[in-house]
Amino acid sequence: IPVLLCASLGSEPPSSPQVVEDGGEEDEEELSGGEEADLRSSSGRGSLLTRRGITLRVLLKDGLVEPGDGVLAIHYLGKNFVGDLLTDGKIRWVETGQIFNSPSAWATHCKRLVNPAKKSGCGWASVRYRGQKLVQYKTTWLHKYQPSADMVRGCHRLEVIHLIGLVLLGDDAGHLPEGGHSPQTDRERIPVRYCTLGTRDAARDPHTLVELSAFSAINRFQPFNVAVSSNVLLLMDFHCHLTTSEVVGYLGGRWDTNTQLLTVLRAFPCRTRLADRDLASAVEEEICQNLFMRGLSLVGWYHSHPRGPALPSLQDIDSQMDHQLRLQGSNNGFQPCLGIICGPYYHGNQGVASTITPFWVVPPPEQRPNDYGIPVAVEVTYVQDNFLTSDVLNEMMLLVDYYRAAPDLVQFNQYWCPDTTMMDKIKGSLSCHAPKDQAYSQILEHVYSQLGSMN
Numbered sequence: 001i002p003v004l005l006c007a008s009l010g011s012e013p014p015s016s017p018q019v020v021e022d023g024g025e026e027d028e029e030e031l032s033g034g035e036e037a038d039l040r041s042s043s044g045r046g047s048l049l050t051r052r053g054i055t056l057r058v059l060l061k062d063g064l065v066e067p068g069d070g071v072l073a074i075h076y077l078g079k080n081f082v083g084d085l086l087t088d089g090k091i092r093w094v095e096t097g098q099i100f101n102s103p104s105a106w107a108t109h110c111k112r113l114v115n116p117a118k119k120s121g122c123g124w125a126s127v128r129y130r131g132q133k134l135v136q137y138k139t140t141w142l143h144k145y146q147p148s149a150d151m152v153r154g155c156h157r158l159e160v161i162h163l164i165g166l167v168l169l170g171d172d173a174g175h176l177p178e179g180g181h182s183p184q185t186d187r188e189r190i191p192v193r194y195c196t197l198g199t200r201d202a203a204r205d206p207h208t209l210v211e212l213s214a215f216s217a218i219n220r221f222q223p224f225n226v227a228v229s230s231n232v233l234l235l236m237d238f239h240c241h242l243t244t245s246e247v248v249g250y251l252g253g254r255w256d257t258n259t260q261l262l263t264v265l266r267a268f269p270c271r272t273r274l275a276d277r278d279l280a281s282a283v284e285e286e287i288c289q290n291l292f293m294r295g296l297s298l299v300g301w302y303h304s305h306p307r308g309p310a311l312p313s314l315q316d317i318d319s320q321m322d323h324q325l326r327l328q329g330s331n332n333g334f335q336p337c338l339g340i341i342c343g344p345y346y347h348g349n350q351g352v353a354s355t356i357t358p359f360w361v362v363p364p365p366e367q368r369p370n371d372y373g374i375p376v377a378v379e380v381t382y383v384q385d386n387f388l389t390s391d392v393l394n395e396m397m398l399l400v401d402y403y404r405a406a407p408d409l410v411q412f413n414q415y416w417c418p419d420t421t422m423m424d425k426i427k428g429s430l431s432c433h434a435p436k437d438q439a440y441s442q443i444l445e446h447v448y449s450q451l452g453s454m455n
Helices: 003-009 056-061 103-114 134-145 147-153 160-164 183-187 230-241 277-293 314-328 390-403 422-430 438-452
Strands: 068-076 079-085 091-093 225-229 248-256 261-269 297-304 338-343 355-362 374-377 381-383 415-417
Touching: 056 134, 068 103, 079 103, 091 103, 225 230, 230 248, 230 261, 230 297, 230 338, 230 355, 230 381, 230 390, 230 422, 248 277, 261 277, 261 297, 261 390, 297 314, 314 338, 314 355, 314 374, 390 438, 415 422, 422 438
Parallel strands: 225 261, 225 381, 297 338
Antiparallel strands: 068 079, 079 091, 248 261, 248 297, 338 355, 355 374
16 A cells, blocks of 8 residues: 555554453454444354454353463563453453453553553464463464354365356456447347246357346345445445456355354455456465455455446356355355446446445246246345455555556546546445545545556
8 A cells, every 4th residue: 555545544443542441342453443343243153253353252252261360471572461361351460450351452551661652562462371372362263163264265175266257258258348248239238037038048148137136026035134344345346447347356254144144344356357267366366365364254256247237147147156056065054145246337327326236046946947047136234334444445556556557447537428537437436435534535535546647
């Protein structure tokens, strides 16, 4: 991220004071103040969504550590501090009897006594439990209890690479909008109703768009709830605006079987051409590692219809059904896979905002196995983040660099409609998702200035 962004934002948003007494709130290292905390769900294991949500209470509950006197220690600049681990996960400093709600709160307090200029404590890396750093216990918990970890480590085994849709596209598909259609053809694609499709027909154009059905229209209830972070929408919408070609990315989050809630916390844009099989594996591996390091599960995918309606094609329907089956894994346990289509430059959109369509596919009736799956609209709760994470801003700048010299880069100084430039268009669309704080508007203006310098 450019120095300007680092200076303006820092690595994390402002937080409450880190030194807290009994009854205070846990600091940002344990409960990040943004998308993870906002979308926290009750998982039965400490209401966790990410690695950052793991607390000492969780480690105590699951038996990785035990309460005790003098079992915690900090060694800093030649000074030693000893603490008791209490049964509620709080820390009592032996020397003064003060109570701290988290390792970071205690570490920050102790380090500032030695070095007043110290701003943070890095508690999980600084505090030792019986001689071993707490961060190692956190990693052990992830490996032992988090189901997403095994799924992410096995990304290639589960052939998640199919989510990019590489096997469905021709060699030149990544250089044309809409998977190989010319811009003119793209605009002429008229959606059809599902009931008109009938049995599969090999002669039917796989790029035929299909209107979405409602769950109620097929006598079903939506089998899961979905919450999506506004930062996910922001990054996804930004990615889709950059090029006249179709783009694809992953969605990371968490599936809670107890509450049947799918939370989408992070977008992972694929910085590759859809037909670039050589680069695809490296991009896949990078995203798999990012998912694992953040303690997230793969929960879906997104792609763009640059100039067309944000509705699934027959090809998209088949791909989505395939992805849903793959994410179930080998035990046939239910886990939804969310598909999202973003239509940034379709002139049928209302205003400058992109149309963003979350969808799912219901299998055809058992008595009609040769029918297409039924694409249905998914009702989603959008959760407004209070800040832009450094991860999101870093991804935006990486996308700018990736498309800077691309032949299909959108010309942002050209007009989308008579009184609106492409730059106005992207600014207006992203403003629907961005935090309203003026500071973040200034940060986004810096990103937009980078876009303007690309043409």
